[in-house]
Amino acid sequence: MTVTLADVAARARVSPATVSRVLNGNYPVAEATRERVLQAVDELDYVLNGPASSLAAATSDLVGILVNDIADPFFGIMAGAAQSAIGSTASGRAGGEKLAVVCNTGGSPERELMYLTLLQRQRAAAVVLTGGSYESPEHSAATAAKLARLAEAGTRVVLCGRPPVPGDGTAATLAFDNRSGARQLTEHLLSLGHRRIGYITGPDGYTTTRHRLEGHRAALAAAGLDDAPTVHGPYERAAGYEAARELLRRDPDLTAIVGASDTVALGACAALRDLGLSIPGDVSVTGFDDLPFAIDTAPSLTTVRLPLQEAGHRAGLLAMGTEDVPPGTVTTIGAELMVRGSTAAPRG
Amino acid sequence: MTVTLADVAARARVSPATVSRVLNGNYPVAEATRERVLQAVDELDYVLNGPASSLAAATSDLVGILVNDIADPFFGIMAGAAQSAIGSTASGRAGGEKLAVVCNTGGSPERELMYLTLLQRQRAAAVVLTGGSYESPEHSAATAAKLARLAEAGTRVVLCGRPPVPGDGTAATLAFDNRSGARQLTEHLLSLGHRRIGYITGPDGYTTTRHRLEGHRAALAAAGLDDAPTVHGPYERAAGYEAARELLRRDPDLTAIVGASDTVALGACAALRDLGLSIPGDVSVTGFDDLPFAIDTAPSLTTVRLPLQEAGHRAGLLAMGTEDVPPGTVTTIGAELMVRGSTAAPRG
DNA sequence: TTGAAAGCGTTACCAC
DNA sequence: GTGGTAACGCTTTCAA
Numbered sequence: 001m002t003v004t005l006a007d008v009a010a011r012a013r014v015s016p017a018t019v020s021r022v023l024n025g026n027y028p029v030a031e032a033t034r035e036r037v038l039q040a041v042d043e044l045d046y047v048l049n050g051p052a053s054s055l056a057a058a059t060s061d062l063v064g065i066l067v068n069d070i071a072d073p074f075f076g077i078m079a080g081a082a083q084s085a086i087g088s089t090a091s092g093r094a095g096g097e098k099l100a101v102v103c104n105t106g107g108s109p110e111r112e113l114m115y116l117t118l119l120q121r122q123r124a125a126a127v128v129l130t131g132g133s134y135e136s137p138e139h140s141a142a143t144a145a146k147l148a149r150l151a152e153a154g155t156r157v158v159l160c161g162r163p164p165v166p167g168d169g170t171a172a173t174l175a176f177d178n179r180s181g182a183r184q185l186t187e188h189l190l191s192l193g194h195r196r197i198g199y200i201t202g203p204d205g206y207t208t209t210r211h212r213l214e215g216h217r218a219a220l221a222a223a224g225l226d227d228a229p230t231v232h233g234p235y236e237r238a239a240g241y242e243a244a245r246e247l248l249r250r251d252p253d254l255t256a257i258v259g260a261s262d263t264v265a266l267g268a269c270a271a272l273r274d275l276g277l278s279i280p281g282d283v284s285v286t287g288f289d290d291l292p293f294a295i296d297t298a299p300s301l302t303t304v305r306l307p308l309q310e311a312g313h314r315a316g317l318l319a320m321g322t323e324d325v326p327p328g329t330v331t332t333i334g335a336e337l338m339v340r341g342s343t344a345a346p347r348g
Numbered sequence: 349m350t351v352t353l354a355d356v357a358a359r360a361r362v363s364p365a366t367v368s369r370v371l372n373g374n375y376p377v378a379e380a381t382r383e384r385v386l387q388a389v390d391e392l393d394y395v396l397n398g399p400a401s402s403l404a405a406a407t408s409d410l411v412g413i414l415v416n417d418i419a420d421p422f423f424g425i426m427a428g429a430a431q432s433a434i435g436s437t438a439s440g441r442a443g444g445e446k447l448a449v450v451c452n453t454g455g456s457p458e459r460e461l462m463y464l465t466l467l468q469r470q471r472a473a474a475v476v477l478t479g480g481s482y483e484s485p486e487h488s489a490a491t492a493a494k495l496a497r498l499a500e501a502g503t504r505v506v507l508c509g510r511p512p513v514p515g516d517g518t519a520a521t522l523a524f525d526n527r528s529g530a531r532q533l534t535e536h537l538l539s540l541g542h543r544r545i546g547y548i549t550g551p552d553g554y555t556t557t558r559h560r561l562e563g564h565r566a567a568l569a570a571a572g573l574d575d576a577p578t579v580h581g582p583y584e585r586a587a588g589y590e591a592a593r594e595l596l597r598r599d600p601d602l603t604a605i606v607g608a609s610d611t612v613a614l615g616a617c618a619a620l621r622d623l624g625l626s627i628p629g630d631v632s633v634t635g636f637d638d639l640p641f642a643i644d645t646a647p648s649l650t651t652v653r654l655p656l657q658e659a660g661h662r663a664g665l666l667a668m669g670t671e672d673v674p675p676g677t678v679t680t681i682g683a684e685l686m687v688r689g690s691t692a693a694p695r696g
Numbered sequence: 697t698t699g700a701a702a703g704c705g706t707t708a709c710c711a712c
Numbered sequence: 713g714t715g716g717t718a719a720c721g722c723t724t725t726c727a728a
Contacts, residue, residue, distance in 0.1 A: 002501060004705060015715040020707060027708095030713060045497070050469040051408060052705035054399035055720050062470075070431070070450065071424035080418045083452050099466045101449030102418065104431050118447045121398040122410075149393070153350060352721060363699045368723060378697060400721035403704050 003046045012040035023048060054123055059154055063100045064119040066112060068131040069235065070104040072263050078130050078160065098125060107203065107235070109134040109143075116146045119155070126156040132178075132208030133162050144168050163207050178208050182215030182260075189256050190223050198247035198257040200264050203234040212260050229254070233264070240267025248275065351394045360388035371396060402471055407502055411448045412467040414460060416479040417583065418452040420611050426478050426508065446473060455551065455583070457482040457491075464494045467503070474504035480526075480556030481510050492516050511555050526556050530563030530608075537604050538571050546595035546605040548612050551582040560608050577602070581612070588615025596623065 005023075009016045014033055021027040022037040029037075040046075054060035065082050067075035083100040103119075105112040112129075119127050127150060133143070144165045147157050151170035159165070159173045189197055199216055202209035217227060229250045233239030240259055244267065247254060257272075259265030353371075357364045362381055369375035370385040377385075388394075402408035413430050415423035431448040451467075453460040460477075467475050475498060481491070492513045495505050499518035507513070507521045537545055547564050550557035565575060577598050581587030588607055592615065595602060605620075607613030 006705080016706080017708080017716075018714060021714090024707085028713065033713080047465060047497075048469050049403070049471070049705050050466075051399040051402035051471055052720090053707075055397070055403050055722085056705075056707035058707090058720070060399060061466075064449070070418075070428045071421055073419055073421055073424070076419035076421070076424050080452055080454075083418070097462065097466065099451075099463075099470065101412070101451055103447075103449055104428055106428075114445065115447075117395060118398075118409075118445065121396050122447065123397070123399055149395075354721080364722075365700080365724080366698060369698090372723085376697070381697080397721050400704090401723075403706085404721075404723040406704070406723095 003044045004049070005046070008037065008040045008044055008046050011044060012037045058123065059125060060123045061098045062119070062122050062124040063098045063126045063128070064115065064124050065100060065102040065128045066105055066115055066130060067102055068105055068107040070102065072235065074261065074263065075130060082128055082130075082160070107134075107206075109136070109139045113139075113142055113146060116143075116150065120146070120150055120153065123153065124150075124155050126158065128158040128160055129162055130160045131162060132202070132206040134205050135207055135210070136205065140166060147171060163211075178211035179215040179218070182212035182258075183219045184215075185258055186216045186219035187222075189258070190219060190225075194256040195225065196251060196254045196256070197228045198244070198251065198254045199228060199230045200240055200243040200247070200257065200259045200268060201230060201232045202260045202264070204232060209260060216258060235261045235263055237263050237267035240264035241271045242267075244268035244271035245275065350397075351392045352397070353394070356385065356388045356392055356394050359392060360385045406471065407473060408471045409446045410467070410470050410472045411446045411474045411476070412463065412472050413448065413450040413476045414453055414463055414478060415450055416453055416455040418450065420583065422609065422611065423478060430476055430478075430508070455482075455554075457484070457487045461487075461490055461494060464491075464498065468494070468498055468501065471501065472498075472503050474506065476506040476508055477510055478508045479510060480550070480554040482553050483555055483558065484553065488514060495519060511559075526559035527563040527566075530560035530606075531567045532563075533606055534564045534567035535570075537606070538567060538573075542604040543573065544599060544602045544604070545576045546592070546599065546602045547576060547578045548588055548591040548595070548605065548607045548616060549578060549580045550608045550612070552580060557608060564606060583609045583611055585611050585615035588612035589619045590615075592616035592619035593623070 005016050005019050009019045012019065012033070014037060018029060018033060019037050019041075021029050022034050023041075050060065065079050067079055069075055070079070079102040083102065103115040105115060112133075116127065133139075144167050147165055147168055148170065151157055157171040159171050162173075164173045165171065186197065197220070199213070201213050213230070220226070220228060229247050231243035231246050233243050240263065243264070244257055247257060248271075257265075257268050259268050353364050353367050357367045360367065360381070362385060366377060366381060367385050367389075369377050370382050371389075398408065413427050415427055417423055418427070427450040431450065451463040453463060460481075464475065481487075492515050495513055495516055496518065498505055505519040507519050510521075512521045513519065534545065545568070547561070549561050561578070568574070568576060577595050579591040579594050581591050588611065591612070592605055595605060596619075605616050607616050
């Protein structure tokens with residue numbers, strides 16, 4: 001029923017081996033035979049059998065990109081950058097391309113492991129893990145073991161925006177310095193004169209949540225301030241919305257709010273608006289597409305954003321298999337900060 | 349080196365056939381043997397070889413979800429819904445799950461075909477195409493041919509939010525009625541008293557672009573209005589931003605602007621803000637997460653949104669392989685509309 | 697209920 | 713440069 005390599009070989013009057021060589025282009029083949037084979041491929045509309053190929057070659061052209069939340073533009077941008085860096089040619093006929101696919105873990109450690117197993121099962125060429133990871137002894141151990149298996153089976157592992165896995169020495173790592181990124185954000189607020197700063201965290205148990213909060217607190221401590229009000233919640237817009245209202249309920253005199261992620265900050269923006277606090281526009285969304293800009297200012301709202309897109313792009317390169325980004329490279333997070341009141345001065 | 353099914357069989361003192369049966373669970377196996385096998389699997393930390401399995405079974409557990417822009421939350425939500433509907437259990441050990449992966453075409457017809465070929469090569473269990481498609485005789489023909497091949501090779505094909513492929517009878521289709529959706533949007537504006545309405549389209553050549561514009565024009569025509577100013581551009585925030593400025597340059601007395609997609613409308617919002625036109629908050633962003641709400645109102649900005657999330661969810665169900673949504677089902681688009689001025693009345 | 701064995705379609709090694 | 717031919721690891725009849 002379906003056309004096989006043998007069919008192509010027969011039509012081109014060559015051996016299957018030769019067809020394989022032409023298709024993979026790793027071996028010298030006479031130009032004449034080459035063309036004959038390609039013509040037969042076209043005429044028969046032959047498509048390589050991936051599983052068979054992967055079985056024989058003991059590797060596939062699948063590259064998995066794991067993200068915590070596919071509906072979050074942050075991950076969309078990361079995944080897109082990685083994917084476009086991997087799938088080089090956009091030419092019509094599929095040649096030796098990798099199949100870059102993104103897998104949505106939803107932030108669930110279980111699903112993460114499941115996807116890793118599924119990719120291991122597929123003998124994936126590479127796996128890219130992005131974003132923060134869940135911190136627990138069991139999950140860390142399980143992940144480390146899984147990554148080790150993948151590595152020894154020949155799958156390249158890349159960690160992007162995620163801390164190194166303890167006890168793992170094989171994964172290429174591009175970590176974000178969440179701690180100092182968050183610290184800088186809060187320092188910036190302090191330098192503007194703010195003293196009552198609310199903080200909205202990410203979900204409990206995640207590395208990014210902890211690191212960013214630590215950075216924030218370090219900045220406050222250095223300024224001799226007690227901990228400002230903090231509300232916990234997932235990296236979701238709705239959580240940011242509720243958290244902002246809760247913060248203002250607790251301390252109506254807050255002059256600034258820091259959201260631990262763009263999505264959260266977005267929700268906070270909406271809450272401020274609904275509370276009748278003047279915000280002139282959808283500043284935080286502006287940020288989503290304007291990552292190259294370090295600072296985006298509006299009349300009564302200031303957004304500071306540390307470079308993130310760059311990290312995304314470099315992640316893409318890494319995933320491609322280039323190794324010009326040394327393991328352990330550190331860049332900063334793309335967190336977001338909001339200052340209420342006029343551009344620089346807190347009110348009151 | 350790597351553990352094979354034969355190793356498991358040896359350890360469990362059964363035949364490979366039995367191990368296979370236990371793993372796939374399609375065949376009756378004595379409970380005792382079953383447990384012995386599972387124990388051996390655990391002890392050896394065995395992971396099924398996907399390619400080998402797919403080769404023998406002539407099908408894989410891969411499900412591809414094609415999206416036009418992975419950085420666009422619209423597609424993120426769609427993909428997420430489909431993916432979560434497909435990967436049923438979030439249990440730790442990977443069993444008979446499908447590997448739902450999303451592929452980013454970037455709106456390029458070539459990349460779309462390339463991904464289809466790649467998925468065909470993998471003998472994917474199903475392919476879900478989402479969003480508008482590029483209209484050209486060649487591409488339509490190529491796509492139709494490719495989908496036919498996929499179908500006859502046993503791959504389920506689902507079109508979600510994309511018009512049926514001419515000459516194709518195999519794909520399950522969940523089309524959005526972009527024409528009447530857009531018409532309703534503009535009719536709504538007209539009913540509010542607007543007469544000068546700007547329109548920002550999507551990219552040339554796409555079904556969604558054409559259908560939505562047609563609907564918009566039909567509404568205008570029915571109201572006896574000449575075509576209002578229209579600006580073309582891709583489905584990107586930056587394009588919406590520029591387009592809105594351009595529209596207001598051409599006709600400073602516009603009282604409303606319709607964006608052909610959420611992303612575009614977002615950019616328009618930002619432009620209005622930057623022009624000093626009062627918009628009280630990031631309304632369009634509110635929309636992204638608040639899809640269930642049909643109407644979201646703010647003091648001087650009204651957003652109308654036709655149901656979209658529902659479509660997303662049903663798409664997810666479809667992709668799972670259930671067939672309770674008949675092919676050809678029609679729902680409406682998730683377009684967005686912005687009214688400048690007070691809630692209902694156009695200014696001037 | 698279980699085992700034996702014949703493929704599945706490529707790749708890659710070894711001759712020619 | 714090209715052809716023959718063992719793997720590759722699993723699924724699935726067919727028997728027992």
